[in-house]
Amino acid sequence: AAKKDKVSKKLIKELAPCKAILEDLECHDDAWPFLLPVNTKQFPTYKKIIKCPMDLSTIKKRLQDMYYKSREEFCTDVRQIFNNCETFNEDDSPVGKAGHCMRQFFEARWNDLCTSH
Numbered sequence: 001a002a003k004k005d006k007v008s009k010k011l012i013k014e015l016a017p018c019k020a021i022l023e024d025l026e027c028h029d030d031a032w033p034f035l036l037p038v039n040t041k042q043f044p045t046y047k048k049i050i051k052c053p054m055d056l057s058t059i060k061k062r063l064q065d066m067y068y069k070s071r072e073e074f075c076t077d078v079r080q081i082f083n084n085c086e087t088f089n090e091d092d093s094p095v096g097k098a099g100h101c102m103r104q105f106f107e108a109r110w111n112d113l114c115t116s117h
């Protein structure tokens with residue numbers, strides 16, 4: 001039991017900063033394309049082109065459900081959002097530009113977290 005407790009304490013410590021980063025992503029001015037899953041009725045080709053859809057509301061639920069076993073898994077899901085965005089949108093489109101901006105914002109916050117100890 002002691003070992004398990006140590007692991008879970010470490011995990012809570014790791015994932016708390018992830019929750020903070022997620023909240024900052026959600027309230028960013030350029031977060032509007034990423035708050036909810038892409039509407040595949042509005043964009044019928046999306047499902048065919050994007051094999052692993054991801055969005056901020058899904059990540060929020062996964063955090064709440066203790067789905068992530070490490071902060072790396074959280075980071076991978078966030079990066080999936082921006083990789084999908086680059087695949088589906090032109091760089092100079094409104095959504096494409098928002099994706100590049102949000103990725104820069106995230107990676108800076110991720111570096112802070114990884115270098116702060």
Ligand SMILES: Cn1cc(C(=O)NCCN2CCCC2)ccc1=O
Nearest residue numbers: 032033034038043084085088089095
């Ligand atoms: C990530 N992503 C998002 C879109 C998009 O247009 N989202 C709009 C969302 N609307 C804003 C207010 C209501 C719904 C298109 C392509 C794409 O890759």
